[in-house]
Amino acid sequence: MRKIRTTFDQLIFDAGEVLLNKLLRTRNTVIWYRVYWRRMYRQLLAQGISEFTSAVGRQYLVNQFGELDYATLSKRDKDLMKIINVLCEFYDTGTLVSYKERIVLDGPIGQLVNQFVAHLVSLRLKPSTINERKHYLSRFCISLNEKGLISMDQLDKFVILDYLKTLDVRRPTVAHMTLRAIKTFLRYLFEQGILKTDTSLSVPKDNYKKQAKLPSVFKTDEIQQMIGSIDRSNACGKRNYAIVLLAARLGLRASDIAGMRFENLHWEQSTILFNQYKTGRELQLPLLAEVGEAIIDYLKYGRPVSEEPYVFLLARSPFGRIHSSSVTNLVNTAFVASGVNIMHRHYGPHALRHSLAGLLLEQSTVLPVITEVLGHESSCSTKYYLRVDLNSMKQCMLDVPAVPNDFYSQKGGYFYA
Template identity: 40%
Template sequence: MKSEKKQTLCEITSEVEAYFDGLSYHKVRIRVYQNGWKLLKQFMEEHRMKFFNAKVCDAFITSVLNEMSYSDLSKKEKDTIRSANVLTEYQTTGMIRFRSVRKDYNFEGEIGNLMQSFLSYRKAQGMSEDTITSNKLYLHRFLTYLNSNSILVLSDLGKQQILGFINTLGFSSKSTIHCTLSSIRCFLRYLFDNKYLDYDLTYLVPKSSYKKEARLPTTYTKEEIERLLNAVDRSSPKGKRDIAMILLAARLGLRASDICGLKFENIYWETNTIHLIQRKTKEKIELPLLAEIGNVIIDYLKYGRPSSDLPYIFLRAAQPYDKLEEPTLHSIVSFYLKRAGIKNADQKKHGPHALRHSLAGILLEQKTPVPVISEVLGHSNTESTKTYLRIDLKSLRQCALEVPKIQSPYYQEVY
């Protein structure tokens, strides 16, 4: 078990930092933990403690309490105790429970009930959870505005109330304005189509010209990927699991959701292929089970995977031996990128999706046709793959044109 492994404070804090990073913890919050770990380091050095474990954590917390009750401590002292506790929790279970509670949006009253019906309708249409969550957020803001202006029944909803709410969006970001307007427009259309409203009020909601700019994909070079793979200790059960998952992302470009959801039934050993339905696109994909990947999966199944009846191949390394979740895989990749000493990894995307991007970049360097790359990555069409053309700098340079000289007395040629 992970709790029996001897770890220095530096080793355990590095793992937890990578875990936080994978969960997109804010840098300010991570610094709070780091400040607590500095005090813990001083405590361990003073008492000549080499390895961190639960007993060390208890001794440190006792010193912080100093015979005071927890409720009497300052916020800084409570944060210090929390900083030590998360290390023990991660060391013992391999994860850290969230302390924040996800906000629950209440849709009350006549309009709120209609919004709830609209959300159920969207779900029945097959809309993604992300889309429904977005609709829920922005419609709840609209409902809060209506309630604050005593608009409690649908018959009171009109032009003044709709435009009044839209005017409050002036200081919001372009993406927030776009998503809000889209949610309201769809809701009003639903009310009219289902005869809750006699008039179609969608004309009151202006259309946004906002378009989300596609970001330049983060990639790592072929040499950096090899350094990442070499950074994994393949002798331990955890390392056997980690190398198998990382190779699936780096060599086959599988998404984190598909790697974590990979089942025994998805691997066809007789044909050396992987068959699955992608979680994101719902499209079927068939990929070759490369010998390199097949061998490490077999090694993990024989000597690393805990005994379990779960259908999933990759499980947590410590009890409870549940299915591995995507944030944990992100933390794993991030951890090994840091261990490999790859420059600027902190300033770039550093999860499994970056390995997927890197595979596309390597294939482009090898002059692989875009339709083939699209097939490998499981894109439903080549348009999604074309975004990777922007990272093929060698080919882009061939398209560059010489800058013509400017015939002007104010132009000075630089040598």
């Protein structure tokens, strides 16, 4: 039975020691956790609550975030939720369990998975996608090793179905991503001639449908407030201003802004022409006067002297090209510094892209035009933004039919009391 701790300080000390010695977290991370825990406890004391329990901790999170979708929270709020839940778990169990599963890729099958992962890297897939495939294939390999299977030639649909039975049916996302990882892996082996038959056809289909999350959007005046707060008196500010305008006015992705070359700017035609990093499709957009002037201002008075073919460079030596993470960070910083309310909202370049789509919808722009502006492959992707057009949705509202009076009096009334 868990030992009862008498003080909150003792509780967070013990929890921190488990984080430090068992889960091998750094000492700075543990200090950070304890700062958040003490901050929460001071707020509880102000409410007259002096004893911490897991129920108190979870109610604290409910008071902070209500029923908000976890995916819609900012990174700071997600961290806060995780930190409080860690303390609740420790209070209940007296220990902590790592949720980061060690990836094991041993034996001949593990070598093939590593080869597949290297292939995904060569295709320039997102690191998160590659890690996802590797994670689920690692679990699959462990299962095959336990069954004594050492060759992919021994794999058939019955082995796959037996493995699927071991997955938690309460988590359909896990089953879906597992099937996807196995299917793409088997197809790769067939295409490389490692498998003589296309075993990927034996992988069953599921009816999983991912519900797209509601995008974060900002109003026009909020975006203007953020753009207006950027200090353009220095070289870094001139660069940041031009980058933010490309995201806000043209809806460019961070990867496309970071990868923009001089050859993509067609000044005489007042257009920007480039192949999108995400889709590989060519996209042509108008080079708006406001955007063009901001780029020229940066090139003349802010950009370091360099032979780099990329438009936007780092502000410090050796003045190499910027990357998409830098674009995201500077947009985040601009939003925070502007004083715009970013609570429970994403506030990166993609939020500016979402906001542009919302603005075009408000202006009754037809869907195919928005699809072209955003560079989507089809209007099906653009329909994702329809849910933020509240004005148009209100026009589709139906009146709620009146409830007849005899409904309340049937069977003696008071709902069958």
